[in-house]
Amino acid sequence: MGDRVYLFDTTLRDGAQTQGVDFSVAEKAEIAHAMDTLGVDYVEGGWPGANPTDDTFFASAPRLSRARFTAFGMTRRPGRSAENDPGLTAVLAADAPAVCLVGKAWDFHVDVALGISRDENIAMIADSMALAVARGKEAMYDAEHFFDGYKSDPGFALACVEAAIAAGARWAVLCDTNGGTLPSEVARIVEAVQKSVPGAKLGIHAHNDTGNAVANSLAAVEAGVRQVQGTLNGLGERCGNANLITLIPSLKLKTAFETGISDADLTHVTRASRLLDELLNRAPDRHAPYVGASAFAHKGGLHVSAVMKDPRTYEHVPPESVGNRRHIVVSDQSGRANVLARLAEAGIVVDADHPRLPRLVEEVKTQEFEGYAYDGAEASFELLARRTLGTVPEYFEVESFRVIVERRHNALGKLITISEATVKVIVDGERLLSVAEGNGPVDALNAALGKDLGKYSEYLADWRLVDYKVRIISPQAGTGAVTRVVIESNDDSGVTWSTVGVSTNIIDASFQALSDALIYKLLRENAPA
Numbered sequence: 001m002g003d004r005v006y007l008f009d010t011t012l013r014d015g016a017q018t019q020g021v022d023f024s025v026a027e028k029a030e031i032a033h034a035m036d037t038l039g040v041d042y043v044e045g046g047w048p049g050a051n052p053t054d055d056t057f058f059a060s061a062p063r064l065s066r067a068r069f070t071a072f073g074m075t076r077r078p079g080r081s082a083e084n085d086p087g088l089t090a091v092l093a094a095d096a097p098a099v100c101l102v103g104k105a106w107d108f109h110v111d112v113a114l115g116i117s118r119d120e121n122i123a124m125i126a127d128s129m130a131l132a133v134a135r136g137k138e139a140m141y142d143a144e145h146f147f148d149g150y151k152s153d154p155g156f157a158l159a160c161v162e163a164a165i166a167a168g169a170r171w172a173v174l175c176d177t178n179g180g181t182l183p184s185e186v187a188r189i190v191e192a193v194q195k196s197v198p199g200a201k202l203g204i205h206a207h208n209d210t211g212n213a214v215a216n217s218l219a220a221v222e223a224g225v226r227q228v229q230g231t232l233n234g235l236g237e238r239c240g241n242a243n244l245i246t247l248i249p250s251l252k253l254k255t256a257f258e259t260g261i262s263d264a265d266l267t268h269v270t271r272a273s274r275l276l277d278e279l280l281n282r283a284p285d286r287h288a289p290y291v292g293a294s295a296f297a298h299k300g301g302l303h304v305s306a307v308m309k310d311p312r313t314y315e316h317v318p319p320e321s322v323g324n325r326r327h328i329v330v331s332d333q334s335g336r337a338n339v340l341a342r343l344a345e346a347g348i349v350v351d352a353d354h355p356r357l358p359r360l361v362e363e364v365k366t367q368e369f370e371g372y373a374y375d376g377a378e379a380s381f382e383l384l385a386r387r388t389l390g391t392v393p394e395y396f397e398v399e400s401f402r403v404i405v406e407r408r409h410n411a412l413g414k415l416i417t418i419s420e421a422t423v424k425v426i427v428d429g430e431r432l433l434s435v436a437e438g439n440g441p442v443d444a445l446n447a448a449l450g451k452d453l454g455k456y457s458e459y460l461a462d463w464r465l466v467d468y469k470v471r472i473i474s475p476q477a478g479t480g481a482v483t484r485v486v487i488e489s490n491d492d493s494g495v496t497w498s499t500v501g502v503s504t505n506i507i508d509a510s511f512q513a514l515s516d517a518l519i520y521k522l523l524r525e526n527a528p529a
């Protein structure tokens with residue numbers, strides 16, 4: 001068991017310190033269960049007694065089947081006994097079998113921030129660990145600023161860790177709290193610490209201020225520590241923490257170390273990453289290692305040909321091993337191999353000698369030269385391909401659309417801007433007219449276009465626009481510049497798709513992307529022509 005590495009998730013506490021992040025109790029529970037399903041060993045729930053959200057969360061603590069639910073807190077305060085410290089008492093009373101208590105390990109902080117003797121600081125750590133053990137908890141010491149402390153005074157920093165272990169702590173977690181340590185320093189210091197404390201009792205908690213949190217964590221494991229702390233998607237204050245979504249596959253697929261995560265568990269890592277983004281209403285990082293939508297995307301024609309022969313040429317792990325998938329990007333660099341692979345991915349079977357295939361390849365290149373970008377708008381590419389191959393039904397015909405933007409004072413004398421859109425479409429020979437208002441011209445168009453499409457309206461009931469991006473392609477043209485609009489849509493099935501429109505008129509470009517979004521939805525729903 002010497003090579004077993006234990007994974008500690010601190011998203012709900014350290015990750016919650018991210019600017020703009022404020023988890024609800026329900027969101028905390030959802031994340032805790034997701035990490036439990038993934039197979040981490042510890043889920044830190046927060047700090048009981050610190051705020052109403054954490055108090056409520058611990059009052060109805062989630063029942064985890066695999067992970068140990070952990071409460072976070074602080075060692076006793078100076079001048080108090082551990083038994084008479086209200087903050088420590090609240091943490092130890094929480095419904096959690098494990099506790100992680102933070103205490104100073106940097107002489108500078110003890111001297112300046114706390115203003116106490118170093119012996120008192122060591123006693124605070126030892127007393128707190130001993131009380132936690134006496135209360136039946138698995139105790140952990142979070143050695144704050146350990147690496148800064150070790151570089152300043154190795155003897156004192158080590159004494160803090162040794163005191164915690166001697167008092168019964170299961171783990172002493174070495175923290176790179178300001179993220180300023182480099183991997184070579186981490187490895188050297190961890191090796192030195194193990195002359196006094198075995199690696200089987202040491203953990204690492206790295207912040208990402210130099211972009212080295214994952215590298216520092218792996219260096220610490222290679223040097224001997226056996227617990228790794230981090231957060232989902234590297235969430236955390238400032239530049240974040242070590243990203244468990246990168247660390248877990250790296251440990252599992254790139255090293256010989258054991259974890260509690262099986263091959264089947266690992267396929268949930270992409271889902272866990274995207275769950276957090278969904279809860280935070282953030283667009284996932286397309287280029288995130290292992291789990292990003294572009295992590296296994298191939299664009300150059302030569303690359304695609306090689307990947308199709310043997311994926312190992314450009315993929316360091318199989319995408320399905322982490323719950324992701326290979327993505328063949330279509331662009332102006334595309335060759336026949338890209339287009340065929342992307343068509344197959346979309347479920348369109350086309351022979352390599354199909355007479356319309358060369359036309360499709362040239363059409364893609366021409367469209368991208370004009371400003372279209374199909375590497376980020378897969379649904380529009382599929383529609384382009386099907387139209388070229390003659391397999392897209394003509395669900396409706398847009399006869400015309402109009403948008404009016406009016407700025408005026410309302411009845412209360414307040415200056416307001418109103419957008420109104422009118423759309424005329426023809427469905428089965430019948431002209432349908434829809435009018436809608438919106439927060440802006442695109443929102444009004446969105447509402448009007450989806451308002452009444454006759455027999456197709458029922459298929460669009462759960463369709464929604466979730467993201468809207470605009471890029472000016474030719475800024476040198478000033479107000480006459482070509483504009484590219486990319487719209488992201490989804491529905492209740494959880495499927496997300498992107499469409500693109502290009503025009504010198506931003507409203508026209510938006511309407512193109514909106515129209516494609518609706519048509520793609522109808523195609524997916526097998527709506528009758």
